Amino acid sequence: MRMLTGKQIEETILGLAVGDALGVPVEGHGRADLAERPVRDMLGYGTHSQPPGTWSDDTSLTLATMESIGRTDTVDFDSLMQNFCHWALEGAYTPAGHAFGIGSTTDAALHHYRQRTPALQAGGIAEQNNGNGSLVRMVPIALYIYAHHGTSFPSSDLSLIHNVSALTHRHARAKMACTFFVLVALQLLDGATPMTAVREAGQRFRDIYWQRSGYEHERWQFERLLDVQAFRDLPEADIHSSGYVIDTLETACWCLLRAENYRACVLTAVNLGGKTASSGAMAGALAAIQYGYDAIPQPWLAALVRREYIEDMCEAFGRNLTR
Numbered sequence: 001m002r003m004l005t006g007k008q009i010e011e012t013i014l015g016l017a018v019g020d021a022l023g024v025p026v027e028g029h030g031r032a033d034l035a036e037r038p039v040r041d042m043l044g045y046g047t048h049s050q051p052p053g054t055w056s057d058d059t060s061l062t063l064a065t066m067e068s069i070g071r072t073d074t075v076d077f078d079s080l081m082q083n084f085c086h087w088a089l090e091g092a093y094t095p096a097g098h099a100f101g102i103g104s105t106t107d108a109a110l111h112h113y114r115q116r117t118p119a120l121q122a123g124g125i126a127e128q129n130n131g132n133g134s135l136v137r138m139v140p141i142a143l144y145i146y147a148h149h150g151t152s153f154p155s156s157d158l159s160l161i162h163n164v165s166a167l168t169h170r171h172a173r174a175k176m177a178c179t180f181f182v183l184v185a186l187q188l189l190d191g192a193t194p195m196t197a198v199r200e201a202g203q204r205f206r207d208i209y210w211q212r213s214g215y216e217h218e219r220w221q222f223e224r225l226l227d228v229q230a231f232r233d234l235p236e237a238d239i240h241s242s243g244y245v246i247d248t249l250e251t252a253c254w255c256l257l258r259a260e261n262y263r264a265c266v267l268t269a270v271n272l273g274g275k276t277a278s279s280g281a282m283a284g285a286l287a288a289i290q291y292g293y294d295a296i297p298q299p300w301l302a303a304l305v306r307r308e309y310i311e312d313m314c315e316a317f318g319r320n321l322t323r
Contacts, residue, residue: 001150002190006322007293009143010314015288016062016139016281017310018300019266020055023276024048027056027101031241031273038271042303048100053303057101058281061137063093063310065164066317069144073320075160077119081167085110095305101277103243106133109168120163123170130173132248132278134165138178139285140317142185147321151186158208169245173218177245180205180222181282184253188289194256195228202226221246225253232257241274248275252282262287262295 025046026039044052064083069075086092088099088110105124112122123129141164145157161182162175169175183201192200202225209215224231231254239254240247251269259265262284269283270276288296301307 001152004143004147004189004318004322006315006318008189008289009318009321010311011288011293011296012139012143012285013062013066013310013314014293014301014304014307015262015266015296016285017055017059018296018304019269019280019282019284019287020059020277021053021280021304022266022284022300023270023278023280024050024054024056025052026270026273026276029273029276031236031271034271034273039267039276042300050096050100051305053300053305054095055305056277056281057087057099057103057106058136058278059310060087060093060099061106061133062139062281063313065137065140066313067093069140070313070317070320075141075144075164077163077167080164081110081113081119081122084167085114103131103133105129105131106168120166121170123166123168125170127171129169129171130245131169131243132177132245132275132282134167134169134174135178135181135245135248136278136281138164138181139185141178142182142189143317144321145182146186146189151190153183153186153204172215173221174245176205176209176215176218176222177249179208180225181249181252184256185286185289188286194286194290195232198225198231198253198257199228202228225250228257236272239272241269241272241276241279243275243278248278248282251279252286255279255283256286256290259287262291263297 025043027047042052068079091097109122165175165178187197187200241251255265255269265287266284269279
């Protein structure tokens with residue numbers, strides 16, 4: 001097990017935020033449109049009419065999660081939900097003082113929580129509540145788990161991931177997708193190559209869920225990811241980059257497996273179209289773990305809105321984790 005460093009935390013979160021910001025201006029654009037006019041650099045004033053370098057709810061929820069954990073080096077579910085409400089209602093953890101891009105399942109969960117529903121019962125549990133809203137804030141959880149347990153992953157870590165997802169997304173499929181993503185991130189943090197990381201994550205994923213009741217009907221959703229070589233070789237047409245949690249997970253892993261550097265990974269993710277901010281953020285986080293800070297193009301970092309704020313949040317988050 002490697003020792004988690006403050007630099008790893010910073011480069012991972014900046015990699016996420018940069019990928020997010022690359023995707024914000026073309027959110028919802030079709031793949032054919034982006035094939036003709038692909039994103040190659042940091043743009044602005046597109047879908048959400050935001051300046052270049054503006055990041056979305058994906059980074060905001062990540063920062064809200066970091067801020068809560070960083071206070072005490074523990075994961076408190078009410079603290080997380082209070083931070084999420086502070087974001088949605090008051091514009092905390094945002095680039096310009098207002099939230100945008102909040103998903104319907106997350107919005108409903110926060111409403112239920114404000115109506116005194118317990119935190120772990122607030123999230124949607126129906127089939128339609130399998131958007132990527134819990135997946136996009138799992139990077140700090142992966143960092144927290146690695147700092148405490150490396151890749152050993154005791155059952156308490158599985159419960160932690162499931163519970164953090166359940167705050168907004170309680171369906172088994174969303175919980176499983178979050179677990180798969182965290183397992184990949186843990187392997188990358190430990191120095192594995194992308195192929196090894198996804199393969200080892202898949203094996204551990206199978207070990208967990210093939211021995212656990214209550215998940216039998218969801219296992220088939222992950223079959224493509226479990227055959228890593230065949231998955232890597234899938235053509236672009238078979239990768240769906242919507243806001244559905246399985247699509248976002250597959251997009252991030254597929255781009256990581258196909259690319260040879262950070263830039264190629266995030267641009268591939270964004271130019272797939274659809275939910276481009278989430279795809280860019282998730283692929284960007286994994287690629288930043290793999291390739292490091294120096295691989296993130298400096299002009300993209302320079303354009304990132306409130307970069308110093310993000311760096312300060314990373315420092316505070318890491319203060320307890322890296323002692």
